[in-house]
Amino acid sequence: MNTGNIGSRLARAWVKAGHELVIAKDGEAKKLEPLLQELGGKARFGTIQEAAEFGDVILFSVYWPRAKAVVNLAGNALEGKVVIETMNPLAVTDKFEHYHDLEFMRDNSTAEVLQTLLPNTRVVKAFNLLASPLLEVAAWSETSVPPGIFYATDDESAGEITRTLIADAGFKPLNVGALKAARTIEQAGVLIHKVATLEYGGGDYLNRLAITIVEANPGPIYRERVV
Numbered sequence: 001m002n003t004g005n006i007g008s009r010l011a012r013a014w015v016k017a018g019h020e021l022v023i024a025k026d027g028e029a030k031k032l033e034p035l036l037q038e039l040g041g042k043a044r045f046g047t048i049q050e051a052a053e054f055g056d057v058i059l060f061s062v063y064w065p066r067a068k069a070v071v072n073l074a075g076n077a078l079e080g081k082v083v084i085e086t087m088n089p090l091a092v093t094d095k096f097e098h099y100h101d102l103e104f105m106r107d108n109s110t111a112e113v114l115q116t117l118l119p120n121t122r123v124v125k126a127f128n129l130l131a132s133p134l135l136e137v138a139a140w141s142e143t144s145v146p147p148g149i150f151y152a153t154d155d156e157s158a159g160e161i162t163r164t165l166i167a168d169a170g171f172k173p174l175n176v177g178a179l180k181a182a183r184t185i186e187q188a189g190v191l192i193h194k195v196a197t198l199e200y201g202g203g204d205y206l207n208r209l210a211i212t213i214v215e216a217n218p219g220p221i222y223r224e225r226v227v
Contacts, residue, residue, distance in 0.1 A: 001058055014165065023051065056081065082155075085126075088189050109182035111123055129150065137170030137171070148173065148174040152180075154178050
């Protein structure tokens with residue numbers, strides 16, 4: 001739902017993995033024509049409601065200020081579905097400048113709000129920390145430790161489905177726990193922005209950096225404790 005920069009990257013990967021898709025746009029549908037031609041017979045265009053009706057799993061990749069409006073466009077079609085949401089809690093100034101809504105982030109997450117709006121769905125938080133140009137495995141082909149995809153959900157079966165889709169996109173799934181942990185995932189986005197700005201000077205580095213979990217190899221060096 002709302003196939004944009006993130007959704008189009010994942011659509012390519014999931015079609016390659018053998019999934020069938022209905023892709024929709026919250027806005028100008030004609031923007032999807034080149035993508036549909038590229039994806040071929042495994043994907044077709046639909047309205048927001050048609051995409052919601054078609055999918056067993058819904059990618060809710062929506063501009064955060066438009067979330068409620070897109071939920072309304074989907075109607076009751078999302079009930080019972082697994083809904084993977086990729087949003088970040090970005091507020092916008094009068095000059096259309098975006099920034100992390102830190103006040104909101106202290107006690108909430110976009111995933112929890114979406115679950116409240118869609119109480120009969122199984123919401124999963126995932127795919128929000130990588131800039132869209134990094135959501136293609138080719139971007140990491142010469143990187144020794146590619147990033148994982150953190151996810152959070154209250155529904156174990158929805159989590160297992162999401163793990164499969166993360167792997168089908170070419171990444172390693174990293175389970176963060178219950179949906180409330182989406183707050184931690186979203187706050188990690190602030191960390192990435194801070195490091196990109198203060199250590200790398202910002203600019204294109206916002207599209208080059210990611211975080212993951214690294215396991216020590218050969219392993220920890222234990223020594224006698226000094227008290």
